[in-house]
Amino acid sequence: MxxxxxxxxxxxxxxxxxxxxxxxxxxxxxxxxxxxxxxxYEQYEQRCGHADAAVWCKLMMTHEMTEMLRDVVVILHGTLxxxxxxxxxxxxxxxxxxxxxxxxxxxxIDRRHVIFGGEQALAxxxxxxxxxxxxxLIIVLPGCATSMVQDDIQRVCAKAQEDLGIRVYYFPxxxxxxxxxxxxxxxxxxxxxxxxxxxKSVDPEAVNILGANREVYWPHVRGAEGKPRPNPxxxxxxxxxxxxxxxxxxxxxxxxxxxxxxxxxxxxPEGGINTVLCGTWAFxxxxxxxxxxxxxxxxxxxxLGFEANDKFMRHLGEATGREKxxxxxxxDEHEKINKVWEETKKMVAGKVCIMGAIGNxxxxxxxxxxxxxxxVVYTPAYPEMxxxxxxxxKAKRVDWDYFLSDEFDPIVMRLKDGQYRDFHKFYLPxxxxxxxxxxxxxxxxxxxxxxxxxxxxxxxxxxxxxxTHLRRRPGYPSRAVGYRGTEGFCxxxxxxxxAAGRKKWxxxxxxxxQK
Amino acid sequence: xxxxxxxxxxxxxxRYEMGAMAGAVMTVAGIKGAAAVLHAVQGCTIEVVHxxxxxxxxxxxxxxxxxxxMGPMESVHGRNVPLIVNMGRExxxxxxxxxxxxxxxxxxxxxxxxxxxIARAAAIIAEENDVxxxxxxxxxxxxxxSRGTEMVLAAVLDKYCPAxxxxxxxINIVAPHLMGSDNWPDDLEEIKRLLKAAxxxxxxxxxxxxxxxxxxxxxxxxxxYVLSGEDLADFEEGCEDLGMPVWGQxxxxxxxxxxTEEWYTTIARQFGDEKKAKAQMEEDMKLVRQRTRMEYxxxxxxxxxxxKRVAVLGPAPMAAALARSLFFDFNMRPVLxxxxxxxxxxxxxxxxxxxxxxxxxxxEVMENPSYYAWGNxxxxxxxxxxxxxxxxxxxxxGFGIPHVSMTGVYFMSHWDRIPWPYxxxxxxxxxxxxxxxxxxxxxxxxxxxxxxRYRTREEDAVGA
Numbered sequence: 001m002x003x004x005x006x007x008x009x010x011x012x013x014x015x016x017x018x019x020x021x022x023x024x025x026x027x028x029x030x031x032x033x034x035x036x037x038x039x040x041y042e043q044y045e046q047r048c049g050h051a052d053a054a055v056w057c058k059l060m061m062t063h064e065m066t067e068m069l070r071d072v073v074v075i076l077h078g079t080l081x082x083x084x085x086x087x088x089x090x091x092x093x094x095x096x097x098x099x100x101x102x103x104x105x106x107x108x109i110d111r112r113h114v115i116f117g118g119e120q121a122l123a124x125x126x127x128x129x130x131x132x133x134x135x136x137l138i139i140v141l142p143g144c145a146t147s148m149v150q151d152d153i154q155r156v157c158a159k160a161q162e163d164l165g166i167r168v169y170y171f172p173x174x175x176x177x178x179x180x181x182x183x184x185x186x187x188x189x190x191x192x193x194x195x196x197x198x199x200k201s202v203d204p205e206a207v208n209i210l211g212a213n214r215e216v217y218w219p220h221v222r223g224a225e226g227k228p229r230p231n232p233x234x235x236x237x238x239x240x241x242x243x244x245x246x247x248x249x250x251x252x253x254x255x256x257x258x259x260x261x262x263x264x265x266x267x268x269p270e271g272g273i274n275t276v277l278c279g280t281w282a283f284x285x286x287x288x289x290x291x292x293x294x295x296x297x298x299x300x301x302x303x304l305g306f307e308a309n310d311k312f313m314r315h316l317g318e319a320t321g322r323e324k325x326x327x328x329x330x331x332d333e334h335e336k337i338n339k340v341w342e343e344t345k346k347m348v349a350g351k352v353c354i355m356g357a358i359g360n361x362x363x364x365x366x367x368x369x370x371x372x373x374x375x376v377v378y379t380p381a382y383p384e385m386x387x388x389x390x391x392x393x394k395a396k397r398v399d400w401d402y403f404l405s406d407e408f409d410p411i412v413m414r415l416k417d418g419q420y421r422d423f424h425k426f427y428l429p430x431x432x433x434x435x436x437x438x439x440x441x442x443x444x445x446x447x448x449x450x451x452x453x454x455x456x457x458x459x460x461x462x463x464x465x466x467x468t469h470l471r472r473r474p475g476y477p478s479r480a481v482g483y484r485g486t487e488g489f490c491x492x493x494x495x496x497x498x499a500a501g502r503k504k505w506x507x508x509x510x511x512x513x514q515k
Numbered sequence: 516x517x518x519x520x521x522x523x524x525x526x527x528x529x530r531y532e533m534g535a536m537a538g539a540v541m542t543v544a545g546i547k548g549a550a551a552v553l554h555a556v557q558g559c560t561i562e563v564v565h566x567x568x569x570x571x572x573x574x575x576x577x578x579x580x581x582x583x584x585m586g587p588m589e590s591v592h593g594r595n596v597p598l599i600v601n602m603g604r605e606x607x608x609x610x611x612x613x614x615x616x617x618x619x620x621x622x623x624x625x626x627x628x629x630x631x632x633i634a635r636a637a638a639i640i641a642e643e644n645d646v647x648x649x650x651x652x653x654x655x656x657x658x659x660x661s662r663g664t665e666m667v668l669a670a671v672l673d674k675y676c677p678a679x680x681x682x683x684x685x686i687n688i689v690a691p692h693l694m695g696s697d698n699w700p701d702d703l704e705e706i707k708r709l710l711k712a713a714x715x716x717x718x719x720x721x722x723x724x725x726x727x728x729x730x731x732x733x734x735x736x737x738x739x740y741v742l743s744g745e746d747l748a749d750f751e752e753g754c755e756d757l758g759m760p761v762w763g764q765x766x767x768x769x770x771x772x773x774x775t776e777e778w779y780t781t782i783a784r785q786f787g788d789e790k791k792a793k794a795q796m797e798e799d800m801k802l803v804r805q806r807t808r809m810e811y812x813x814x815x816x817x818x819x820x821x822x823k824r825v826a827v828l829g830p831a832p833m834a835a836a837l838a839r840s841l842f843f844d845f846n847m848r849p850v851l852x853x854x855x856x857x858x859x860x861x862x863x864x865x866x867x868x869x870x871x872x873x874x875x876x877x878x879e880v881m882e883n884p885s886y887y888a889w890g891n892x893x894x895x896x897x898x899x900x901x902x903x904x905x906x907x908x909x910x911x912x913g914f915g916i917p918h919v920s921m922t923g924v925y926f927m928s929h930w931d932r933i934p935w936p937y938x939x940x941x942x943x944x945x946x947x948x949x950x951x952x953x954x955x956x957x958x959x960x961x962x963x964x965x966x967x968r969y970r971t972r973e974e975d976a977v978g979a
Contacts (some may be wrong), residue, residue, distance in 0.1 A: 041586055041587070041588040042588065050583070050598060050601070051584065052581065052582055052583070052584055052602070053557070053584065054557045054560045054561040054564055054582050054584050055557055055561060056557070056558060056561065057556050057557050057558025057559075057561075058558075059558055060558050075527070079534055079624065079655035079656050080528055080530065080533075080534070080655070080659060081532070081533055081534025081535075081536075081537070081559070081659070082558070082655070083528075083529065083530075083531075083532070084531045084532055084534075084537075084562070085533070085558050085559060085562040086558075087531055087906045088531075088533070088562045088565060088906070088926065089562065089565055089926075089927070091906070092905065092906045092909070092927070093927070095909040100913050101886065101890070101907070101910035101913050103529060103885075103886060103887050104529055104886075105527035105528070105529045105885060105887070106527055106528055106529055107527060108528040109656055110656050110657075110658075111656050111657055113656070114628065114656050121526075124526045125526045127526070128524055128526035128527055129526075129527060132524065132885075132887065132888075133887060143624065144556055144590075144623070144624045144625045144628075145624040145625075145654070145655075145656050148590070148624070148625060148628045149628065175556035175557065175558040175559070175625075176556045176585060176586060176587060176589075176590040176625050177587055178586065178587065179557065179584065179586035179587070230962075230965065
């Protein structure tokens with residue numbers, strides 16, 4: 001990669017922060033090589049202090065993957081607390097995407113099992129679950145306690161598999177094993193590749209969509225054939241599927257979109273090509289599938305905006321000898337949404353988007369903003385949720401490797417090494433002040449919620465929701481993937497910019513909280 | 516007529532039962548001036564944080580927390596005292612305007628197993644910052660939600676009430692978050708209002724809106740009215756020693772009119788003025804009458820519910836009280852009741868309360884059913900709707916059965932911003948509304964509306 005040339009705004013910000021005792025600003029391509037591996041906990045401690053980000057643990061993330069398989073029962077060898085922590089938000093709210101209720105029978109261990117071992121209890125639970133639930137596959141996951149006391153879960157599962165004649169698969173995923181979300185995801189994707197069988201044959205025109213985290217792919221839902229989706233919110237996988245099928249290919253498997261059975265995942269390698277929605281989930285699966293089955297990968301992720309979608313279609317066309325069809329499709333889609341795209345570009349001209357959080361979605365949204373002509377700033381913090389997370393960049397290495405290789409190289413505003421990581425320092429009004437930005441300069445993209453009531457608010461800054469689960473615009477996918485997603489998101493931006501034009505009559509949210 | 520009791524499988528459990536750390540945090544969340552360091556893995560702490568910033572906030576307090584979120588390094592090497600101390604320091608020093616006076620240190624499973632010295636960490640936090648500090652090992656394998664509650668209650672008694680008080684001036688209301696109502700902050704307010712009206716003096720609520728300096732006054736109660744059927748033996752023993760025994764664990768919760776009559780007259784007879792209690796019920800009934808009498812919609816709702824077969828799943832005291840109210844107040848048929856609990860006492864108390872229905876209704880009671888067994892039983896039994904906790908709504912609606920969330924912890928449950936109780940006579944207005952939501956959902960058929968909606972010729976032609 002050549003040296004990144006700063007934009008006029010970026011130069012201005014850099015000059016403004018010159019000599020600042022706390023903050024620094026630089027292109028991601030300059031910062032990225034200097035960051036330690038995300039698992040270098042001690043190095044991060046030294047540079048950035050103790051990471052106190054509370055997000056989902058490894059057990060929760062592993063369980064999330066299993067929830068999308070219908071005919072599988074997951075046994076937790078742990079406490080009911082672990083079971084309930086999974087259910088309290090993660091399983092409950094993620095079920096809103098459409099996957100069914102997750103049964104999670106648990107050995108409910110207590111101090112006796114911690115002291116004397118819980119292998120016998122697990123063996124009995126597996127037998128009882130086979131008796132009561134009659135599943136096609138049993139997956140066993142550990143809690144922290146059973147993992148720490150080193151119950152030989154692998155041996156218990158192997159014995160049960162032999163006795164019961166069904167597959168009993170163990171995946172080690174105790175919460176304490178890993179901390180950064182990206183690292184956790186990269187590791188837990190191994191489970192799905194383990195569950196795949198060697199393909200009997202490979203169809204070069206059959207395309208898998210990987211990384212459809214939490215979603216439903218309606219055409220593959222049990223009983224969906226020939227019926228319209230019952231609600232007007234197509235998933236992002238459905239939009240990608242539309243694009244794939246538009247050039248004469250067929251969608252083979254969508255992982256981990258719910259609606260699949262054990263047999264569905266086992267036969268994934270029969271698809272000749274892997275495409276990617278969420279890269280954090282998909283790239284590790286794709287890498288492992290390439291290694292084990294030789295499955296071809298279209299190197300592209302979460303395409304938002306013209307540039308990313310056009311690239312995706314061209315790569316797919318090249319890989320399948322459908323270049324002409326791809327070009328035709330791109331032209332047709334541009335024609336359909338170009339008016340909205342151009343209008344949006346005008347409305348956001350000169351604006352800036354500052355975004356952090358955990359996800360690679362941030363990268364895709366910022367890339368879309370860049371595509372719309374805006375300046376963008378990435379912050380390694382999630383102030384809305386109350387934490388700084390410097391390690392998240394390298395934890396999402398699969399995504400940043402991709403973005404940087406595809407020449408998306410945002411400017412990063414961060415706290416200098418050794419500075420106390422106080423998330424308040426990334427509150428948008430604070431960062432705006434540091435950079436000399438005003439309300440009219442901004443497009444604010446938030447995720448689950450905004451904590452800024454009373455400071456900046458939708459009547460004076462364009463507020464756009466980027467949450468996968470809360471963003472809803474009928475007819476458009478929620479992560480804004482694909483051409484339709486891009487159009488829907490542009491319409492959201494337009495609505496937000498218009499609403500922010502009033503500069504008076506603040507929302508109730510602000511009126512409640514303002515001092 | 517029978518009440519058939521179904522026991523759970525011995526080999527596994529699948530139900531919502533948060534661990535001791537969650538129970539502990541929900542208990543101290545009612546102490547103004549308290550704060551806590553959670554020394555645990557991030558999956559444990561994030562869910563405790565979620566619960567902390569829900570009902571306790573409605574009940575009047577926001578408990579500052581700091582989490583160590585230990586990863587592999589801390590879990591393998593241990594020796595995390597400096598980390599805990601640092602978290603405690605940040606917790607205190609970051610709040611200059613309202614400096615915490617009492618810091619708890621709670622642990623999850625990992626630190627408990629590797630035996631991090633939390634007592635020493637708490638002592639350092641206390642000394643360095645001039646605060647009180649209490650360390651409690653709240654590993655989930657040591658106990659569940661109610662056990663964590665009990666650990667805190669016992670520890671607070673130990674620290675702040677070393678001896679009985681000569682001054683006795685009312686009752687303590689204990690552990691409102693264990694009632695099992697997802698509306699417990701507003702239910703608690705109604706309980707307090709009713710007790711006040713019947714001249715039952717309340718010493719303290721353990722815990723709600725109590726300051727650290729008031730903690731030594733806990734021992735001034737005559738009795739401790741525990742809003743849970745669970746066995747809280749350590750706390751009970753501490754209370755006995757302080758001459759303020761636990762009382763009322765067999766008493767039904769005041770859900771609906773039938774239960775409120777029994778609850779209110781019993782408690783007023785014991786500690787206050789029964790006549791005043793009856794007068795207050797009459798007064799409250801006027802409001803219920805005024806909002807329903809001669810109002811066609813209310814008549815439609817209240818008699819439309821008659822005879823509807825309903826399932827109820829929830830913590831034992833709430834599920835039992837709701838089932839009784841459904842039957843006696845609303846002429847519904849609670850044919851399936853799922854009781855969630857830990858101690859045998861929790862089940863026997865709830866079942867004893869439900870025996871009152873047994874001569875007039877055939878119903879089944881499942882103790883700690885797995886979600887799988889519960890869902891299948893709801894389907895097999897045939898219920899118009901099921902009342903439960905928000906986390907089981909996907910299960911129940913997955914069977915095509917409407918679900919109404921009323922039990923379990925308050926977190927992303929009923930989304931209701933209107934401060935009104937389920938409990939007491941006045942709460943029956945809320946019950947009417949919620950029970951009608953379930954009944955009405957059972958009557959309406961939106962899937963068929965979608966299939967049968969009007970289509971133009973063009974739509975028909977393309978088979979949209």
